[in-house]
Amino acid sequence: MKFLIFLGTVRDSTPPRPARLGLRVAKSCLSCLQQNYSDHQFELIDPLDYELDPIFKPQFAYAKGKAPQQLNILADKIAAADGYVMVSPEYNHSMSPALANLLNHFASSSFAYKPSAIVTYSAGQWGGMRAAVGMRTFLAELGCLSVSAMIHLPKAQEVFNEDGSIQEGEDESAWLNYYGRTFNQLMWWASATHQYKEHVNPNELVGDFKTSPTQRNAP
């Protein structure tokens, strides 16, 4: 199966230090997933690699094939993925605007009927818990329901090195065990939805709305 790890920070300046703390967190997730689920493929999606127009125009708003190539490539990766890991900092008790903005560029139907895992972090003591609560709603609307276990990383700068490895003095196996609870759930759900789609195509059961969200309205 294929999984995308979305990183939710584009903050390449200080204070607070260090900038892009999230890169360490995303790298730690990538390394944990690659080590423990080596039969599957994982790719880190960094929003800094995507030049998004200042005027918002989602990939699905372009005529077929006319969207910027970068957006088309990422749309294909999202559609081909079996699950997602969403890594977000907490900014003012909310999920990362950079992550929300990147995800908003793609049709919810390309995320739908696949699971996601929520990973939040902060420089402070709550580990992005309040951002995570909002992310559940956001991801549910995309249709990639988040698994019940979540990963919250308080004072992430004291846990991870720049390359995503765990700092000396930290109990590495305890951290990997903590990650495993969420990632095992993600793998179970991804495997279940992947296999069941071969029997029942959800898009034949529930049509996506094509022109207007009012197509979902009550009569």
Ligand SMILES: Cc1cc2nc3c(=O)[nH]c(=O)nc-3n(C[C@H](O)[C@H](O)[C@H](O)COP(=O)(O)O)c2cc1C
């Ligand atoms: C605009 C802004 C708002 C922030 N709000 C919160 C917050 O609500 N809760 C929190 O724990 N940390 C907050 N922080 C501190 C972040 O946890 C810290 O800066 C972290 O490094 C951000 O991740 P990043 O470096 O990957 O962007 C905030 C930081 C910024 C820049």
